[in-house]
Amino acid sequence: MKITANFSAIRNSFRLSIDTIFSAGTVTAVLGPNGSGKSTLLRVLAGLQGIDSGAIVFGNQVVNKTPSVHVAPQGRSVGVVFQDYALFPHLSVMENIAFGPRSLGSSKKVSQVRAQSQLESLGITELGHRKPNQISGGQAQRVALARALAIEPSVLLLDEPLAALDAQTKESVRTELEKQIDGFDGCVIFVTHDPLDAMLLADRVVVLEDGSITQEGTPSELAARPETDYVATLMGVNLIRGVANQGVLQVEGGGVLSVPQVDLRGEALAVLRPEAVTLHLLRPEGSARNVWQGSVRALTPMHDRIRVSIDASPPVIATITHLALADLQLSVGTPIWVSAKTLTIEAFAK
Amino acid sequence: MPGLVALLFLVIPLIALIVQTPWEAFPKIISSPEALEALRLSLVTSLVATAFAALFGIPMAWLLAREILPFTGLLRALVIVPLLLPPVVSGVALLEALGRRGLVGAFLYDTLGITFPFTTVGVVIATTFVAMPFLVITMEGGFRSLHQRYEDAAATLGAGSRRVFLRITMPMVAPAAIAGLVLCWARALGEFGATITFAGNFPGVTQTMPLAVYTALESDRSVAIALSMVLLVVSVGVLVALRGKYLQTRAS
Secondary structure, three states: OOEEEEEEEEEOOEEEEEEEEEOOOOEEEEEOOOOOOHHHHHHHHHOOOOOOEEEEEEOOEEEEEOOOEEOOHHHOOEEEEOOOOOOOOOOOHHHHHHHHHHHOOOOHHHHHHHHHHHHHHOOOHHHOOOOHHHOOHHHHHHHHHHHHHOOOOOEEEEEOOOOOOOHHHHHHHHHHHHHHHHHOOOEEEEEEOOHHHHHHHOOEEEEEEOOEEEEEEOHHHHHHOOOOHHHHHHHOOEEEEEEEEOOEEEEOOOOEEEOOOOOOEEEEEEEEOHHHOEEEOOOOOOOOOEEEEEEEEEEEEOOOOEEEEEEEOOOEEEEEOHHHHHHHOOOOOOEEEEEEOHHHEEEEEO | OHHHHHHHHHHHHHHHHHHHOOOOOHHHHHOOHHHHHHHHHHHHHHHHHHHHHHHHHHHHHHHHHOOOOOOHHHHHHHHHHHHHOOHHHHHHHHHHHHOOOOOOHHHHHHHHOOOOOOOHHHHHHHHHHHHHHHHHHHHHHHHHHOOHHHHHHHHHOOOOHHHHHHHHHHHHOHHHHHHHHHHHHHHHHHOOHHHHHHOOOOOOOOOOHHHHHHHHHHHOHHHHHHHHHHHHHHHHHHHHHHHHHHHHHHHO
């Protein structure tokens, strides 16, 4: 089932404006920083919050249309996995999963059979009679998913499905989750602030910043051509804005870069990978066409390398090894030369 | 030192009551027809009042907690007024509202011939009026501390609002509900001022335990003390019930 969403929703002076299509059989990640409106988007799609203008259509069912149409959550066939799972603490795992089918009118017996088969397909039959406070975080995630799937929804919404888990559990649950949502043939939309989740689980990523969609695309498109500073930072690349003409980019805020895309004209973005940036204490003489001077603004240790932020025109981030750091004897304020081969830069129209 | 004074101040009257209780005559006094009648009336009216408070007060507490109605703050204040009002004033207010010449009472009497003051139903009305706020504020706190996401989750699973309330909301606030019901019932059982004002003091019809204590004080002091002892035992029982189980569950 396809979801067409074109609406705005206002809540406490925060405005969420969405215009996009979620295709059937696609896993979409809604990626954005805290406060960007991700959770509001899910709440609106689930019918837990209304819209202030526009319309939302599920397949051929209009679920929202201002001013008068608002289909309640009960009438939407949407399975929701809440951020901290919201398992009903007074019900057993089995009763939690059977709650949905029972609410939708199945008999007690049928609901239990349905719950049982969900438990089996997720490999957690032994948890059936336990209470939510007697299972682990990873298990709770599976139970929440089983509960959402038990109503046989055509849309599955997941709010930060992995955020409540510790780093170790996260890895195994992510793999597990990937299998399960691949097996689900409806429309899957999940919200996350973790680019890794988006990259690994999604077919398509919608980037939400401050209530609006700033970029949409496949994970690889986002990685190759980030269009906003937020995405560039997530992808760990330098994003440089400017005006291109015949292979030369006049950088916004000063500086010039030679880029390989000689046919590109007008406003453009250039991506420069931090590992493609070379640092020198003296002005380098070599094949690199892009050479400019600056000073070290910050040094951030990563697990196997050092991130060096450089104040220059344009400012860049370089990653170097610990050995290189030791050789160059860098510290904050050290004057430094930066170079980058033209061919390591990819520029594209804005 | 002032703290100890306060302690003595609060404890000595209770000790005095226990010491002064005519223990030999106690079984005979409390099994007298008048005492049993008052006890029965107190139990019936306080339980019925608690039931009414639950039936109407719990949904109202939910409305207040979820801030569904406009001017929730003002409404909450209005609900709490009977809690602070001298009970005798509540009684007068009820007479003005539901008495034969009252705002609503006149209409009820003229068209339907219904009259509340000086009836057992009047006792229930007075008691409910005074005791319901205890249930409402306790339950409102319970509802407030229950995160909305459980109700949201139930709604997305297809449960209608009635099913959500009965299957999810109420079981999850059960500790607050029990605490609220017990407090409400204890207050109802001890109700005096509003009852005597609105319903009068007729043995067998409106004379509940506290009224019987008050009446006995003028004729036979030992009866008053014995009946008081019964109410003290009930109060201590409520305290134990609340502290022993429910308040602890709520805090954890």
